[in-house]
Amino acid sequence: MEFKYEALDATGKATSGIVNAVNQDAAITALQRRGLTITAFTQSGGKGLLSSMQGITFFGGVKSRDLVLLSRQIATLFEAQVSALRVFRLLAEQADKPVLRQILTDISDDLQGGNSISKSLSKHPKAFSDFYVNMVRSGEESGKLDQTFLYLADYIDRSYELTSKAKNALIYPAFILATFVAVMGLMLTVVIPKIGSVLADSGQELPIYTQIILNLSNFLVDYGIFLLIAFIVGGYFFYRYIQTPAGKLAFSRSQLSIPYVGELYRKLYLSRIADNLHVMLSSGISAVRALEITANVVENDIYERILREAIEAVKAGQPLSQTLGSHPQDVPAIFVQMIQIGEETGQMGNILERLAHFYNREVNAEVDTLVSLIEPIMIVALALGVGFLLAAVLLPIYNTASNL
Numbered sequence: 001m002e003f004k005y006e007a008l009d010a011t012g013k014a015t016s017g018i019v020n021a022v023n024q025d026a027a028i029t030a031l032q033r034r035g036l037t038i039t040a041f042t043q044s045g046g047k048g049l050l051s052s053m054q055g056i057t058f059f060g061g062v063k064s065r066d067l068v069l070l071s072r073q074i075a076t077l078f079e080a081q082v083s084a085l086r087v088f089r090l091l092a093e094q095a096d097k098p099v100l101r102q103i104l105t106d107i108s109d110d111l112q113g114g115n116s117i118s119k120s121l122s123k124h125p126k127a128f129s130d131f132y133v134n135m136v137r138s139g140e141e142s143g144k145l146d147q148t149f150l151y152l153a154d155y156i157d158r159s160y161e162l163t164s165k166a167k168n169a170l171i172y173p174a175f176i177l178a179t180f181v182a183v184m185g186l187m188l189t190v191v192i193p194k195i196g197s198v199l200a201d202s203g204q205e206l207p208i209y210t211q212i213i214l215n216l217s218n219f220l221v222d223y224g225i226f227l228l229i230a231f232i233v234g235g236y237f238f239y240r241y242i243q244t245p246a247g248k249l250a251f252s253r254s255q256l257s258i259p260y261v262g263e264l265y266r267k268l269y270l271s272r273i274a275d276n277l278h279v280m281l282s283s284g285i286s287a288v289r290a291l292e293i294t295a296n297v298v299e300n301d302i303y304e305r306i307l308r309e310a311i312e313a314v315k316a317g318q319p320l321s322q323t324l325g326s327h328p329q330d331v332p333a334i335f336v337q338m339i340q341i342g343e344e345t346g347q348m349g350n351i352l353e354r355l356a357h358f359y360n361r362e363v364n365a366e367v368d369t370l371v372s373l374i375e376p377i378m379i380v381a382l383a384l385g386v387g388f389l390l391a392a393v394l395l396p397i398y399n400t401a402s403n404l
Helices: 024-033 064-079 084-094 100-112 119-120 130-142 145-202 206-242 244-256 261-282 287-297 300-314 320-325 335-344 348-401
Strands: 001-007 014-020 037-043
Touching: 001 320, 014 206, 024 145, 024 206, 037 064, 037 300, 064 084, 064 145, 064 261, 084 100, 100 119, 100 300, 119 130, 119 287, 130 206, 130 261, 145 348, 244 261, 261 287, 261 348, 287 300, 300 320, 320 335
Parallel strands: none
Antiparallel strands: 001 014, 001 037
């Protein structure tokens, strides 16, 4: 594949050209190895890299892939000793998406007005989370902004990949189940009533399973609209309930209680906690502040409460492992023991990094296993459902035909 690029060389001189590579990532890597700072990048005859990225929204405003590329570009420009104002001006000029361009322009204006980078980013919470802003603030204080933005890019990339993989594993069975329910609904409300009238006219005694199917069909025909309304109303009130503190807590607990899937979610959240804490502690952010930010982004009420309890314990001088160890149902012993080792040896950052990698691998392995099991299970379940429905209506018809 061919990609057009514009870049700055080591002396700051503008250059442009075409690079051949198997994909976008390989092309960007090849250009960076040449010592070039990329300012614009498009596939030949295609859209710009930023506009072609697809992905779920991360931190509520900018897509994760856009944020990853943006962070890497900022890090590269800082490594090239380009001033902060010029970095954001340059990126604003090259941004293809209007929303991102406006955000970068606003940040540039704030920087020109004398604001720090972190303060400028904090004015755009839909694009840059509290976690992101605090990481940048830490980079400003330590003078390692280029490393900070690389950390952020790697972290967002890992988080996006892990979360999207877990979600995608559940999308397939949900789609198949919804399709099955829709097809069965149409069969029971459109096809079965007509067959039922034929069977009723035959005068034969119907098997119990056929009577069940016909009664279910009659119920859906007569009261299906009320059942649909009840389902919609129930769904609305359920949504309202899970927005309340009690509802969030109940939903979070039920999420962790689902057989097999609950364990997958538990490892996903533990991976997120370990990864967040590792990145922030490694960047010089205090333990209390790191726990506060992690509690805000963990996205599960159970673990948020555990982390907030840990915050108060750490403020009181108690070890983090002690608080985590008081929740054996949600925090495994191995996690607590590793944290305790990190506290005793002073290697908390390394321990958290290993925990994050461990649970990341666990989640990936369990998702792969789940995906491999879902297809045969769904096929068997659908075959049994359809087979029962067909047997219930076709066997009486066959008997009637045989008696003629």
